[in-house]
Amino acid sequence: MDQIAVHQDNATGADWPVAIYRTLKEFGVAQLSYVPDAGHSKLIKLSHADRAIKTTVLTTEEEGVALSAGAWLGGERAVLLMQSSGVGNCVNMLSLMASCRFPFLTLVTMRGEWAEFNPWQIPMGRATPQAFEIMGVTVLRLENPQDTEEVISAAATLAYDGDQQVAVLISQRMIGRKKWTKETH
Amino acid sequence: MSEPIGTLDRRAAVKALLADRGDLLVISGLGSSSYDLFAAGEHPGNFYLWGAMGGAAMVGLGLALAQPKRPVLVITGDGEQLMGIGSLLTIAAKQPGNLSIAVLDNGQFGETGMQPSHSGLGAKLEVIASGAGIGSVSDIADMAGVEAFRARLRDVNGGPRLARIRIAAGELERALPPRDGTYLKNRFRGHLGIAVA
Numbered sequence: 001m002d003q004i005a006v007h008q009d010n011a012t013g014a015d016w017p018v019a020i021y022r023t024l025k026e027f028g029v030a031q032l033s034y035v036p037d038a039g040h041s042k043l044i045k046l047s048h049a050d051r052a053i054k055t056t057v058l059t060t061e062e063e064g065v066a067l068s069a070g071a072w073l074g075g076e077r078a079v080l081l082m083q084s085s086g087v088g089n090c091v092n093m094l095s096l097m098a099s100c101r102f103p104f105l106t107l108v109t110m111r112g113e114w115a116e117f118n119p120w121q122i123p124m125g126r127a128t129p130q131a132f133e134i135m136g137v138t139v140l141r142l143e144n145p146q147d148t149e150e151v152i153s154a155a156a157t158l159a160y161d162g163d164q165q166v167a168v169l170i171s172q173r174m175i176g177r178k179k180w181t182k183e184t185h
Numbered sequence: 186m187s188e189p190i191g192t193l194d195r196r197a198a199v200k201a202l203l204a205d206r207g208d209l210l211v212i213s214g215l216g217s218s219s220y221d222l223f224a225a226g227e228h229p230g231n232f233y234l235w236g237a238m239g240g241a242a243m244v245g246l247g248l249a250l251a252q253p254k255r256p257v258l259v260i261t262g263d264g265e266q267l268m269g270i271g272s273l274l275t276i277a278a279k280q281p282g283n284l285s286i287a288v289l290d291n292g293q294f295g296e297t298g299m300q301p302s303h304s305g306l307g308a309k310l311e312v313i314a315s316g317a318g319i320g321s322v323s324d325i326a327d328m329a330g331v332e333a334f335r336a337r338l339r340d341v342n343g344g345p346r347l348a349r350i351r352i353a354a355g356e357l358e359r360a361l362p363p364r365d366g367t368y369l370k371n372r373f374r375g376h377l378g379i380a381v382a
Contacts, residue, residue, distance in 0.1 A: 031247065031250060031251070054279075056246070056250070056275060056278070056279055057278060058271075058275055059272070059275055060271055062239070062240070063240075063243045063271065063272050063275055064243075066237060066239075066269075066272075067243045067244070067246055067247040069237075069240075069244050070243065070244035070246060070247025070248040070249075070251070071247035071248070071250065071251050072247075072370070072374075073232060073244070073247070073248050073370065073374060074248040074249075074251025074377065075251055075374065075377060075379045076250070076251035092236075092237075093239075095236055095237065096234070096237035096366075099236060099366040099367075100367055100369065100370045101366070101367045161382070
């Protein structure tokens, strides 16, 4: 079964993951790590197909924070993909990035905020911006597909050139309602 | 009190690992592992962690992927590796040939009052690593084993590898490396010829 998730009512431009991919390429991102998420599935697939991007699947999100630090030590730019439910896992590891002023870019697909059907997703979704901010991470929002390139580009500049830790929260509205069928998870 | 895991002197073991280090790049886990690395000789190709517990192996993976022609060694303790135990699966999934992990195992949380760790209570890190898919694992109890492991570190195609090195329990005099992370980061990148922007 194709792992690209099926979403309905996504009339808002399904190509925003392609715009993210292109922007990351423009910034020379060479490593991409992820905990799988349906909203990121297209970007993950594009990255797997790109021999210039080393993809790493993680067992938990904070591994990707440490991986990003190691990549930078070795002269490469990294990005971490996750869902909002994984943000809390990263809190202590983010002190590594702050203590060493490591550039850090993470792209977070939001759950628990827009037409959420699963109450268990809501507490971490609601706490996501604060969980980043308490560790000094700058939080940017991506709400509209047409803003994708501009927002990702701004975040990447702030991270890789400004030596900041930056999270882009991708609105659940952009991802669309989850279509609860056998093909999705 | 659990049975002692090993008898090796940790400082002697780490010093032996780093003898004739050549182009080896080294990440050390927080606590005694960082003190051991510093005591073995200050070097710009050392990156000492002072926090980020559970993250040493993953910092090593990111570095190993970015510098595939350089051998990368992570030196850490049993407690630090246990906190990031999932990273062994992540490393196995990537199969970085140039990455080696040396776990200094005394079966105890040395920094916090010598409480027995899961290793001290029976967990076998080399078996866990093997089960995770790391093909080259060793259980080292003497200096001959340390020397043999050191000889393999240079082979950037033979990893990933993990060695459990059985060290004696007990605290040594602290040897404190620099704590300024930004300095350590820029020094390390400078060593690799990466310009500071």
